[in-house]
Amino acid sequence: MSSRTLTSIVAGQSVGSGADRPDVNPSDLGDVVVVSSVADAEVASAAVAAAAEAFPGWSRTTPWQRAEVLDRAGSEVLARADELGDLLAREEGKTLPEARGEVVRAGQILKYFAGVALQPHGQALDSVRPGIEVTVTREPVGVVSIITPWNFPIAIPAWKIAPALAFGNTVVFKPADLVPGSAWELVDILNRAGLPVGALNIVLGKGSQVGPVLTGDPAISAITFTGSVETGQGILQAAAATRKKVQLELGGKNPLIVCDDADLGVAVEVAIQGSFGSTGQRCTASSVLVVTDGIHDALIEAIRARMSGWTVGDARQAGIDMGPVVDASQLEQDLRYLEIARAEGGAVIGGEVVERGTPGHYLTPALVLGTSPEHTINREEVFGPVLSVVRVADYEQALAVANASTMNLSAGICTTSLAKASHFRRASKAGMVMVNLPTAGVDFHVPFGGRGDSSYGPREQGTAAEEFFTTSKTAYVLPGTP
Numbered sequence: 001m002s003s004r005t006l007t008s009i010v011a012g013q014s015v016g017s018g019a020d021r022p023d024v025n026p027s028d029l030g031d032v033v034v035v036s037s038v039a040d041a042e043v044a045s046a047a048v049a050a051a052a053e054a055f056p057g058w059s060r061t062t063p064w065q066r067a068e069v070l071d072r073a074g075s076e077v078l079a080r081a082d083e084l085g086d087l088l089a090r091e092e093g094k095t096l097p098e099a100r101g102e103v104v105r106a107g108q109i110l111k112y113f114a115g116v117a118l119q120p121h122g123q124a125l126d127s128v129r130p131g132i133e134v135t136v137t138r139e140p141v142g143v144v145s146i147i148t149p150w151n152f153p154i155a156i157p158a159w160k161i162a163p164a165l166a167f168g169n170t171v172v173f174k175p176a177d178l179v180p181g182s183a184w185e186l187v188d189i190l191n192r193a194g195l196p197v198g199a200l201n202i203v204l205g206k207g208s209q210v211g212p213v214l215t216g217d218p219a220i221s222a223i224t225f226t227g228s229v230e231t232g233q234g235i236l237q238a239a240a241a242t243r244k245k246v247q248l249e250l251g252g253k254n255p256l257i258v259c260d261d262a263d264l265g266v267a268v269e270v271a272i273q274g275s276f277g278s279t280g281q282r283c284t285a286s287s288v289l290v291v292t293d294g295i296h297d298a299l300i301e302a303i304r305a306r307m308s309g310w311t312v313g314d315a316r317q318a319g320i321d322m323g324p325v326v327d328a329s330q331l332e333q334d335l336r337y338l339e340i341a342r343a344e345g346g347a348v349i350g351g352e353v354v355e356r357g358t359p360g361h362y363l364t365p366a367l368v369l370g371t372s373p374e375h376t377i378n379r380e381e382v383f384g385p386v387l388s389v390v391r392v393a394d395y396e397q398a399l400a401v402a403n404a405s406t407m408n409l410s411a412g413i414c415t416t417s418l419a420k421a422s423h424f425r426r427a428s429k430a431g432m433v434m435v436n437l438p439t440a441g442v443d444f445h446v447p448f449g450g451r452g453d454s455s456y457g458p459r460e461q462g463t464a465a466e467e468f469f470t471t472s473k474t475a476y477v478l479p480g481t482p
């Protein structure tokens with residue numbers, strides 16, 4: 001059976017090339033989900049030119065016109081949640097409920113930003129000088145370059161594209177070349193929902209080929225990227241040459257503290273879902289479990305019991321808990337970190353490569369006991385279903401370990417003490433704090449982002465999106481006397 005071929009869409013036109021890349025199902029390596037026609041730098045440049053040409057028109061549309069497009073697209077995404085969820089699970093490997101949930105989230109984000117387009121975004125005030133009126137208005141930035149990772153193939157594109165369009169920008173979008181299928185559907189839906197030609201262009205290509213255009217073309221005003229710290233650093237440096245606005249969402253090394261006074265049942269679920277949900281492939285995943293002495297043994301026993309019933313299998317099989325790792329190189333990275341953890345003195349439970357009915361990248365979840373904060377496993381992002389455990393004497397020590405992270409995206413605490421929860425909320429160095437909740441799993445109507453090496457530039461999503469996707473204009477008017 002030949003797979004469907006997806007092409008880049010530039011100014012509403014399908015642009016193919018001679019080079020094809022298969023999008024392989026990680027649950028069944030014999031299943032090619034779609035094939036993408038790999039764009040080169042020339043296609044990327046044409047996409048930038050198309051977005052630049054579309055900008056004057058789109059930026060002058062009314063908020064209602066922009067809201068209608070986003071709302072219509074949101075309705076289609078929601079109506080097709082089962083089908084798109086199936087596609088997403090098939091190409092990325094998260095379970096069907098996780099994949100469907102992500103599609104629903106994307107639909108909700110489109111609708112949320114339809115509403116945002118209609119909200120007031122500006123200020124009118126009196127000058128500090130007599131008789132003068134001041135207005136501060138928000139204007140679109142221009143052409144925005146959007147570069148997204150493979151782990152949320154539709155939600156992250158939605159939460160970057162929707163605000164970009166809502167505020168009147170035009171877009172050149174490069175999804176992860178590993179999983180272009182759901183991203184391509186999102187673009188198709190938005191274009192059919194009524195976007196003018198060239199307002200949203202998709203470039204299916206490798207970062208090494210199209211990246212220099214998407215970060216360097218002088219017609220681009222802003223770049224928003226989610227991915228690794230290393231790639232983000234490169235983008236920032238490239239963007240500096242033409243002084244583009246840059247928003248980076250990078251790695252996370254997220255601690256989850258469990259205090260002696262925690263509800264054991266809650267703590268087990270929070271730890272399991274936070275670290276093994278989406279196969280641990282989330283920058284918000286809980287990866288370091290910091291446990292105080294009094295609850296350590298009971299918690300580890302309960303987590304191990306829960307892990308023994310945790311099923312790993314084909315992402316689209318009903319009832320499984322966890323799908324496969326996304327590809328061979330990510331699996332190799334997960335196994336390498338487990339090897340390093342062992343060599344540095346950690347005791348690894350689980351983390352075994354297993355076989356299922358079809359060839360796939362199946363790995364059981366791993367718990368690494370007896371680690372200390374200096375161990376590599378506690379300092380670098382694994383991006384897999386791996387949870388390492390650091391045992392500490394008390395909350396003060398736990399806080400110090402949690403705050404030793406350099407990628408401070410999200411941090412969690414399980415406690416029944418209001419005093420500790422409240423103290424942690426203030427004292428944590430992370431951009432997001434979770435109390436009795438997994439470090440992963442966030443809302444779309446509030447700011448998202450981290451501190452330290454984890455983020456750069458204005459926050460994403462919710463009320464924060466305006467900051468990155470608009471630029472302000474301050475006007476002073478002397479009306480004179482009537």
Ligand code: UN1
Nearest residue numbers: 226282283284440441442
């Ligand atoms: C979530 O935890 O709900 O790449 C979202 C990531 C993050 C998104 C996490 N930017 O994993």
